[in-house]
Amino acid sequence: MTYTRRKLFRDTSLMALAAASARPDFNFFINSAFAQSNSALTILSAENLTGNWDTSSHTTLAQLNLEGYVFGYLTRAPMRMDDPDRLQMELAKEIKIVDRGTIAFKIRDDVKFHDGTPLTADDFKATFEYASQPSRPAQWYPGQCKVNVLAKDAFEVKTGDFGYPAALFYFLSSFLPVMSAKDIKSGDMVKRPNGTGPFRFVAQKGNSTVLEANPTFFAGKPKIQTLNYSFVGDATTRTLALMSGQAHLIERLEAEQVATIEKDARFKVSKAVSVENKYLWFRCSKAPFNDVRIRQAVCHAIDRKQILEVLGISGAQSKAHISPVKFGYTNVADYPEYDPAKCQQLLAAAGFPKGKGLPPLEYITSVGFYPKTKEYGELITSMLQEQGFQVTLNVMEIAAWNERLYDRPGGGPGHMIDCGWSTGSPEPDLVLRTHFHSSSKRICGIEDKELDATLDKERNAATPEARKKILQQETLPMLARKVPAYSLFTSVFIHAMVKDLDGLYIYPNGMIDMSKATRKSK
Numbered sequence: 001m002t003y004t005r006r007k008l009f010r011d012t013s014l015m016a017l018a019a020a021s022a023r024p025d026f027n028f029f030i031n032s033a034f035a036q037s038n039s040a041l042t043i044l045s046a047e048n049l050t051g052n053w054d055t056s057s058h059t060t061l062a063q064l065n066l067e068g069y070v071f072g073y074l075t076r077a078p079m080r081m082d083d084p085d086r087l088q089m090e091l092a093k094e095i096k097i098v099d100r101g102t103i104a105f106k107i108r109d110d111v112k113f114h115d116g117t118p119l120t121a122d123d124f125k126a127t128f129e130y131a132s133q134p135s136r137p138a139q140w141y142p143g144q145c146k147v148n149v150l151a152k153d154a155f156e157v158k159t160g161d162f163g164y165p166a167a168l169f170y171f172l173s174s175f176l177p178v179m180s181a182k183d184i185k186s187g188d189m190v191k192r193p194n195g196t197g198p199f200r201f202v203a204q205k206g207n208s209t210v211l212e213a214n215p216t217f218f219a220g221k222p223k224i225q226t227l228n229y230s231f232v233g234d235a236t237t238r239t240l241a242l243m244s245g246q247a248h249l250i251e252r253l254e255a256e257q258v259a260t261i262e263k264d265a266r267f268k269v270s271k272a273v274s275v276e277n278k279y280l281w282f283r284c285s286k287a288p289f290n291d292v293r294i295r296q297a298v299c300h301a302i303d304r305k306q307i308l309e310v311l312g313i314s315g316a317q318s319k320a321h322i323s324p325v326k327f328g329y330t331n332v333a334d335y336p337e338y339d340p341a342k343c344q345q346l347l348a349a350a351g352f353p354k355g356k357g358l359p360p361l362e363y364i365t366s367v368g369f370y371p372k373t374k375e376y377g378e379l380i381t382s383m384l385q386e387q388g389f390q391v392t393l394n395v396m397e398i399a400a401w402n403e404r405l406y407d408r409p410g411g412g413p414g415h416m417i418d419c420g421w422s423t424g425s426p427e428p429d430l431v432l433r434t435h436f437h438s439s440s441k442r443i444c445g446i447e448d449k450e451l452d453a454t455l456d457k458e459r460n461a462a463t464p465e466a467r468k469k470i471l472q473q474e475t476l477p478m479l480a481r482k483v484p485a486y487s488l489f490t491s492v493f494i495h496a497m498v499k500d501l502d503g504l505y506i507y508p509n510g511m512i513d514m515s516k517a518t519r520k521s522k
Contacts, residue, residue, distance in 0.1 A: 039225035041501070041519075043512075044238045046252035046369045047398060048207065048231045053193040055177045056131035056138045059442075060402075061422050061510060066229050068424070068511035069211055071177035071195035072119070074105060077425050079275055079325040079508045084426050087174055091119070091196065093153075095170065100462075101160030103169050109153045111218045113180050114200035121147075121155035126181035128157060139440055140176060142168045142429060142459065164459055171327060171427035198222045198515035207231040223503075223518045233368040233398050242267065242496055249497040251510065254371045255312035261496045273316050274493040275323045275508040276422035277431070278370065279485040280380070285445030286411030288350075288358055295483045297346035298416075299336035301387040307376045307488055314371040315489040321436075321479045323490045325508050327426040328458075328471030332480045343387050355388020362414035364394045366401035370491075373418055407445035419443060420491055424509040428471060429459060436484055446484040454478050 047062035055067055074092040094106040111119040125147035132141035145166075146158040159166040178196065183189040193201045199211040199222065208230040213222040230247075232238050239257040241247040243264065253261070253269075261267045282289035282298070289295050308315050319335040322328065344354065352358045361384075365377040374395050381393045394414065396404070404413040423430040434440050437455045438447040454475045461467035493510055504517040 040228060041224050041226065041249065041514075041517075042228040042230060042241075042247045044230055044232045044241060044247045044250045046231075046233065046235070046238070048233070049209065052190055053201075054190045055179060056136040056140070057190070059138055062231065064422075064424065065510050065512065066209060067177050067193070067195070068197070068507075069199040069227060069229070069514060070114075070193045070197045070201060071179075072111065072197050073175070073177055074107070074124075074173035076513070077171070077174035077507070078505070079424075079426055081273060081325060084325040084329075085171075085327055087171070091178065092173060095173065097167050097170065098156065100165050100167075102156050102158055103166040104150075104154070104156040105173075106154045108218060111196050112216050113196055114194050114214060115180070116216075117180060117182060119178070119196055120152045121149045122152075123178050123181045124155050125149055126184045127179045128176070130184050131176070131179075139434060139442070140172070140423075140430060142172070142433065145169075165461075167464070168427065168429065168459065171425050172430075175423055175425035175427065175430065199227055202226075217515065219515055222515050224514060227514065235368065235371070239496070242498075248501060249495060249512075251493070251495050252369060252371060253494040253496055254314060258313060258494060258496070266499055267496055268499050270493075270495045270497070270506055271313060272493055272506065272508060273324060274422060274491045274510070275325050275424070276420040276491040276493070276510075277318055277321065277323050277487045278315070278418065278420045278489055278491055279321075279487050281417050281419055281443045281485040282483070283407070283411045283415050283417075283445060284484050285407060285441075285447070286415075288352075288361075289415060291350055292482055293346045293350040294352075294358075295486075296336060296481075297343045297350070297387070298384060298389070299483055299486045300339040300343040300346065301384050301389070302380055302486070302488075303338040303383060304488055305338070306379060310376045310379060311372050311489065314492050314494065316492055318487055318490040320476045321485070321487050322428050322431050322476070323508070325426065326428045326431070327464075328428050328468045328476070330472040330476060332476050334477065335480045336483060336486065340387060347388065352388075355390070358389060360390045360392065361416065362394055363391050363416045363418075364396065364401065364404055364414040365418040366396055366398050369398045370418070370420060371494075376488075377418060406442055411445060412443065417443065422491075422509045424507055424511050429455075432475065432479070433459065436479060444484040446482075448482060448484070451478060451482060451484070 045062040049063045050058045050060050072091045075087040076090050077087055091107050092105050096104045098104050128147050132144045143162045143164050148156050157166050157169050179189050180194050183194055198214055198217045200214045202210040202212050208228050211227040213225050215221045238250040242250050282295050319331040365373045367374050377393050381391045384391045421431050433455050435442050436451055438452050458467050458470040458475045500520040502518055505513040
């Protein structure tokens with residue numbers, strides 16, 4: 001049998017599924033912060049927090065997941081495959097789209113913040129008008145908005161002055177946490193999280209955040225008294241912590257770890273297609289990826305089927321720039337697939353036959369957070385090298401990778417970077433507009449008038465049905481042609497936990513509803 005470099009990388013990656021690939025951090029096991037009582041639950045996160053508790057200050061997934069315990073939302077979005085558009089009321093009691101520029105909400109009148117302050121419409125006014133400012137780093141909002149308070153328990157969001165439909169807040173209602181108006185005015189929301197959720201903040205102890213059950217939670221005090229939410233950046237260490245009793249729930253597992261855990265009757269595993277696609281992001285604001293032909297050539301050099309073989313249970317096929325649990329998803333007919341001949345045609349047309357004349361390219365990825373990034377990164381690097389690209393893979397710890405993630409003047413670091421994007425709402429623009437409209441262009445730095453036009457068109461559609469049609473027939477196909485990023489696959493989120501932990505719900509973005517969770521043996 002003849003082995004190419006690409007086949008060799010693929011086969012060695014598959015063999016590595018039987019062994020841990022990272023060195024465990026055994027300091028975790030002797031850290032006194034993890035001494036547990038019977039009423040406490042330790043959850044290990046694969047990503048670190050930012051240290052800033054302002055919910056509009058970041059896009060860090062681990063912190064978004066933590067906010068899900070502490071803060072309240074107008075609605076929640078289960079985002080199940082069979083019904084991805086359905087919302088469940090949380091703080092909202094009624095939602096009404098009044099006209100193109102107005103959406104109205106009626107909220108519960110029996111909710112308090114953790115500091116005892118009653119929740120009112122004034123808190124939504126303060127939150128939405130503050131967090132929707134273009135200067136806020138998270139940029140989750142479709143644009144600025146004004147909020148009219150109609151009563152203590154009623155308000156309307158007005159978007160007419162800012163040129164986009166208020167109906168976008170329908171799906172966003174499941175993803176925008178409400179902060180206290182008092183905290184926003186004083187600036188205290190930066191120092192300490194003060195929400196309305198089932199758990200309230202107690203202390204930060206190094207990489208561990210301590211939460212306790214909220215006795216005034218409107219849906220009833222949780223049965224679990226204490227949550228320790230801790231950052232452990234290595235998947236092997238997280239697995240060993242679970243199996244030794246130091247942790248009770250862990251995330252972001254790889255196939256070999258799942259196989260070990262599933263053999264142990266003390267534990268159970270949750271697997272679900274997520275809201276997160278994993279992308280190879282191109283730095284479109286600088287050469288050579290400011291040329292769409294070079295981006296397309298890279299896409300046609302990559303065999304995504306082999307990547308899925310390496311990922312095993314951690315990935316699912318995707319043929320669009322959004323996950324199948326997002327509003328508007330469709331399998332794009334002409335999504336770029338592996339075609340070496342097409343790759344070479346594009347390179348030649350761009351003036352770089354067989355890659356000659358292209359500059360050396362840096363491909364940045366991380367380890368410890370996403371499954372198998374190093375392994376499939378090596379595979380992609382080998383595939384690109386076979387087609388004439390001079391690619392060097394730069395594998396970084398999560399904190400260093402985070403520092404290099406976003407675009408900046410002159411182009412972001414490197415030429416390509418691996419990253420996923422996970423949001424707790426079916427709203428597709430939390431991915432599409434955030435990254436591919438020139439007003440935001442968070443990672444890839446793309447500025448393209450045609451992309452701007454189609455993104456504006458789908459956002460401004462008169463009805464959800466019209467919007468879905470534009471997304472499926474125009475916007476997603478155009479993204480597949482212009483590929484400012486290449487969607488490699490949809491992540492399958494895998495959590496492992498102690499077997500007696502019941503009553504929790506894991507959302508497709510990784511947030512966990514622990515408000516009704518119990519432990520049978522406790």
